[in-house]
Amino acid sequence: MKLGEKIRYLRSMEGAIRGLDRDMSQPELARALGRETGKSISQSYLSQIENGARPHLTNTTRMLLARFFKVHPGYLVDDPEGYHTELASDLSVSEDRLDLWLISGAERFRRDPDDDSRKCLRLLAAILETPQLVDRLLQVLRPEHSYAHGNGHKHSHSSGHKRRLP
Numbered sequence: 001m002k003l004g005e006k007i008r009y010l011r012s013m014e015g016a017i018r019g020l021d022r023d024m025s026q027p028e029l030a031r032a033l034g035r036e037t038g039k040s041i042s043q044s045y046l047s048q049i050e051n052g053a054r055p056h057l058t059n060t061t062r063m064l065l066a067r068f069f070k071v072h073p074g075y076l077v078d079d080p081e082g083y084h085t086e087l088a089s090d091l092s093v094s095e096d097r098l099d100l101w102l103i104s105g106a107e108r109f110r111r112d113p114d115d116d117s118r119k120c121l122r123l124l125a126a127i128l129e130t131p132q133l134v135d136r137l138l139q140v141l142r143p144e145h146s147y148a149h150g151n152g153h154k155h156s157h158s159s160g161h162k163r164r165l166p
Contacts, residue, residue: 001079002078003049004052007046007065010069010071011024011026029041030046032068056077
């Protein structure tokens with residue numbers, strides 16, 4: 001976010017805090033600064049900051065605005081290129097890969113003349129919506145897995161052979 005956007009945002013928040021039901025205007029901000037801090041900034045200077053004509057503040061102005069808006073002075077600078085406020089973690093990278101895989105699969109299935117793929121996805125969705133069904137399927141399809149995880153009983157099949165998932 002650029003400095004000008006931050007000042008506009010802070011004016012908006014200040015208007016809400018002061019019960020204006022609208023953004024605090026630049027002239028109102030200039031007057032309130034003078035009244036509440038004893039120091040002034042002109043409305044035209046605020047306008048230049050907000051429209052990007054003045055991309056940087058003097059330290060004095062930064063400290064004055066930070067004190068008025070009750071924010072850390074470090075907030076009143078442009079955010080670095082590529083900066084974002086969302087949590088960045090390995091989980092989001094894994095989720096992105098999963099999203100790409102799902103989108104790729106959906107594209108493949110869209111062109112698939114055989115409806116079996118769509119039926120499989122609908123079945124998978126139904127299974128995931130019913131957690132008990134997932135457990136039961138694991139018991140039937142991988143009895144050694146369910147026994148090892150402590151539910152205490154093996155299921156045998158009439159053929160006497162254990163089924164294995166591919």
